[in-house]
Amino acid sequence: MNKSSVAYIVSIATLIVAVWLGVSIGTVKIPVSTFWNTTADATATSILWKIRMPRVVLAGLVGASLAIAGAAFQGLLKNPLADPYTLGVSSGASVGAVMTLFFGISIPFLGNYTLPVFSMVGAALTMFFVLGFARLVDRTMKMETIILTGIIFGSFLGSVLSLMIALTGEELRQIIGWLLGSVSMRGWNYITMILPFIIIGSFMLWLNRRELNAMLFGEERAHHLGVNVKQRKFMILIGGSILTGSAVAVSGTIGFVGLVVPHMTRLLWGSDHRHLLTLSFMNGASLLIICDLIARTIISPTELPVGVITAFIGAPVFAFIFYKQRRQGAM
Amino acid sequence: MLDVTNITGGYGKEPVVKDVSFHVHKGEVLGILGPNGSGKSTLIKIISGILPKIRGSITIDGQDASLYSQKEFARKVAVLPQLHAHAFSHSVLETVSLGRYPHQSGIFSSWSDEDEQAVTEALTLTAITRYKDTLIDLLSGGEQQRVFVAQALAQEAPILLLDEPTNHLDIAHQQQLLDTIRRQAVDKGLTVISVFHDINLAAMYCDRLLLMDEGRIAKIGFPQDVIIEASIQSVYKARVRTQPHPELPKPQITLLPDMKQEKLSFTVNREDFTTSSEYVVLHAGGPLKTLSSAVHNPGLGWYRTFINRHVDLNYNCDDVKVEMASYLEQQGFSGADTVGMMTAVATEHVEIGEYNGEFGTVLIAVTAGIGNAVDVSEALTRDREQRIGTINTWVIVNGELPDEAFIQAMITATEAKTKALQTEEVKDPLTGTIATGTSTDSLLVAATQQGEHLPYAGPITPLGKLIGHGVYDCTVRAIREYKKAKGWIN
Structure with a gap:
């Protein structure tokens, strides 16, 4: 059995275990048999299908989206510190989402999808502003330049967000509160709202797996290998923005998932994007399901926002990668 | 094989390369020489499509290069870059396999026997088969450059462009690399265009040389017609003397440093x-x-x-x-x-x-x-x-x-x-x-x-x-x- 088969088996197994833990652990213990046992306790079935499953599935989808987007951004920018959060793209998506609520925007033919679509537009615009500005500052787009630009844009958009929240009425404040990084109390309709976009976005990135491999050697090299760099780059940035926008629209800003997951996956299974993207997708789902589980059980009955847990793991990993990269650079 | 006609172009508004024309035929190794800023790298970048041209045309295999799609172009022309660092590491095999990119199409694009064979052959030719599963970061500069040569060879393009391929390599690796490429030209009819910093290396390995000066062709021809004291001195603004290579009918140059004053004065009695x-x-x-x-x-x-x-x-x-x-x-x-x-x-x-x-x-x-x-x-x-x-x-x-x-x-x-x-x-x-x-x-x-x-x-x-x-x-x-x-x- 080759290495990539092992990688897929391990990742799938982890995901199954994560889902199992995610649905069964909580204030009420739900036996996993409730899934198939038709004679199970009605309350248990109700908790499983109405509360736990939507939450686990949503956490999984959000984690998967952020992780695969992170993997693609890192490959495209050849920057191991890039992810939707560090690039400020998540903040852009939040602003897009909050604006929709704040101004009560509802575009007729988009209907339910208005929120995620605005969120994606916010993500995409921020992405292009950040990269455009970083290029303006430093044509070689050094790692630090991109991240600093992300921080600048992230802080600015964060303050816009705070301002909008401060100006909203009491009832909206609650909704907006959800957007600060949580996957609780969403229900199936949120899943159906973002699922199509996640499928489209992930597929767009997956189509570019070989191109991403080529772009790890730089855009010029990719061009020489026959990659239509402009077109592919655009496709990857849009795909990443769609995924970030969808994730943020339902869960707010959850940091570092897109950083930690691809990094770990790469460490374990190598940086070939033909596998890295899919594996990151699965591992991202597992990680966020576990993090959400921790967030809601660690100081039960109080729930922590899941972003607290991801940041708690993510920030040290960020520091570690930064240290390692700089040490390499110094040599 | 490759025709460059009246090419003008470069980075900004002011063209770096001005009105350059030349022809390279199949199996020929053409070296591009010139002082820093003479436009030799720019010329290679214009040919490879990285930089835009303002005027002129490039014809490959009888067809205008701009009519090729990106993948078609990559099936015709491979490029060997200068060495530089990478943020992430691929294994040697993954890196060389990327050379097959232009030969793959479709969403799932299966790996064919032809792909496998091209990669195996490229690994053998560059003698890196034993490093197959090693991450390229862990290899020395010379070995890394061999991996990229293998990648370019796996691309199986009839034209290979090189931009100072031996930069940062020690002399043994320089020789290995250029011997490998030269052999491909002689045995397989690979057409090679390479920018050289080192005049002597260029003279040894190239069939013809193109000497650039301020964006224009100062001289083009056989090494013995280009490596002439007067033209090298006027283009490079350096005092040189030519001398024959001890084994090959190729001219070599030596710098004449300004050290007269340091010379110890003595007579024999x-x-x-x-x-x-x-x-x-x-x-x-x-x-x-x-x-x-x-x-x-x-x-x-x-x-x-x-x-x-x-x-x-x-x-x-x-x-x-x-x-x-x-x-x-x-x-x-x-x-x-x-x-x-x-x-x-x-x-x-x-x-x-x-x-x-x-x-x-x-x-x-x-x-x-x-x-x-x-x-x-x-x-x-x-x-x-x-x-x-x-x-x-x-x-x-x-x-x-x-x-x-x-x-x-x-x-x-x-x-x-x-x-x-x-x-x-x-x-x-x-x-x-x-x-x-x-x-x-x-x-x-x-x-x-x-x-x-x-x-x-x-x-x-x-x-x-x-x-x-x-x-x-x-x-x-x-x-x-x-x-x-x-x-x-x-």
């Missing part, structure tokens, strides 16, 4: 010679440019010590050169800095003369053994091995000589020696005619290369006159010494 029963030795105050037919360090070179060693009449050795080298070491001479000759004549019988001219002095040292005299005009009829018997002649000039003057000095000295044999009526014992020399004569001309510039050394030039007179004089006296020692005369 009679007092620098020491004579013993073992050898005659000259210790010069500085290195002399020397051309000789000596046993140790023959040919052209710079040497400080010169030795004419006495050996027994029955001296016989399988490898004279090795024996001579170990003898010099035993005697405490530096093997690298010494020119060594041998003679069966007693070295006390050396004749050394110092001759004054208007320009300076010439020193002549001769040992003459004529037991083996030969009339060269009758030598064809000879059939037996000769015994040892040698006239060794040294000509040391306090002056600066060009190469041709060294050769003229050798002719003049030889003529003077022959005349001396005539005067002394030295005969070839086999033919009974007047001998012209002996069968194993050696000659050395050395000059301090400072003081007056002496362009010629023919028989009636100031230098030639002194050499002719001095060699004749010393040789006659040396022959008389020899005859006296043999008891033929008093």
Whole structure:
């Protein structure tokens, strides 16, 4: 059995275990048999299908989206510190989402999808502003330049967000509160709202797996290998923005998932994007399901926002990668 | 194969490359040379489509290059980049496999046998099969560059563009890389266009060279037509001298650094010679440019010590050169800095003369053994091995000589020696005619290369006159010494 088969088996197994833990652990213990046992306790079935499953599935989808987007951004920018959060793209998506609520925007033919679509537009615009500005500052787009630009844009958009929240009425404040990084109390309709976009976005990135491999050697090299760099780059940035926008629209800003997951996956299974993207997708789902589980059980009955847990793991990993990269650079 | 017609282009508004046209045919290796900023890398980038062209056209295989899709173009043209660092690491196999990208299509794009074969062959050609599963970060610069050569070869494009491919590589890796590429050109008909920083490497490995100057073609042609002192000096603004490659019919250049002032000033005098029963030795105050037919360090070179060693009449050795080298070491001479000759004549019988001219002095040292005299005009009829018997002649000039003057000095000295044999009526014992020399004569001309510039050394030039007179004089006296020692005369 080759290495990539092992990688897929391990990742799938982890995901199954994560889902199992995610649905069964909580204030009420739900036996996993409730899934198939038709004679199970009605309350248990109700908790499983109405509360736990939507939450686990949503956490999984959000984690998967952020992780695969992170993997693609890192490959495209050849920057191991890039992810939707560090690039400020998540903040852009939040602003897009909050604006929709704040101004009560509802575009007729988009209907339910208005929120995620605005969120994606916010993500995409921020992405292009950040990269455009970083290029303006430093044509070689050094790692630090991109991240600093992300921080600048992230802080600015964060303050816009705070301002909008401060100006909203009491009832909206609650909704907006959800957007600060949580996957609780969403229900199936949120899943159906973002699922199509996640499928489209992930597929767009997956189509570019070989191109991403080529772009790890730089855009010029990719061009020489026959990659239509402009077109592919655009496709990857849009795909990443769609995924970030969808994730943020339902869960707010959850940091570092897109950083930690691809990094770990790469460490374990190598940086070939033909596998890295899919594996990151699965591992991202597992990680966020576990993090959400921790967030809601660690100081039960109080729930922590899941972003607290991801940041708690993510920030040290960020520091570690930064240290390692700089040490390499110094040599 | 590839036609570049009136290409103008570059980074900004001001074009870096101006109106460049050339043609490369299949299997040819074209080198692009030029000083920094002359536009050679820009030219490669325009051809490979990285930089836009303002005017002109590029035709590949009869079709305008701009009509090819990105993948089609990559199937025609592969590019080998300069080495640089990467943020993430692929394995060697993954990296080389990427070279197959332009040959794959469709969403799932399966890996074909053809792909597999191209990758395997590329790994073999570059001798990196054993690193297949290693991450490229863990390889040395030279090995990494081989991985990228393999990637480019796996691409199986008929044209390969290289931009200073040997940058940051040590000479062994430079040679390996260029040998591999050259072999592909010769064996497989790969067409190669490469930017070179190193003029000598370019001259060795390229069929033709293109010399760029300020964005335009200064010269294009065979290496011997491009690597010319005058054109290199005017384009690069550096003082150079060309010289032949020792093995290939290719010109090479050497820088002429501005170090005249540092040169140690010295002259060679009679007092620098020491004579013993073992050898005659000259210790010069500085290195002399020397051309000789000596046993140790023959040919052209710079040497400080010169030795004419006495050996027994029955001296016989399988490898004279090795024996001579170990003898010099035993005697405490530096093997690298010494020119060594041998003679069966007693070295006390050396004749050394110092001759004054208007320009300076010439020193002549001769040992003459004529037991083996030969009339060269009758030598064809000879059939037996000769015994040892040698006239060794040294000509040391306090002056600066060009190469041709060294050769003229050798002719003049030889003529003077022959005349001396005539005067002394030295005969070839086999033919009974007047001998012209002996069968194993050696000659050395050395000059301090400072003081007056002496362009010629023919028989009636100031230098030639002194050499002719001095060699004749010393040789006659040396022959008389020899005859006296043999008891033929008093």
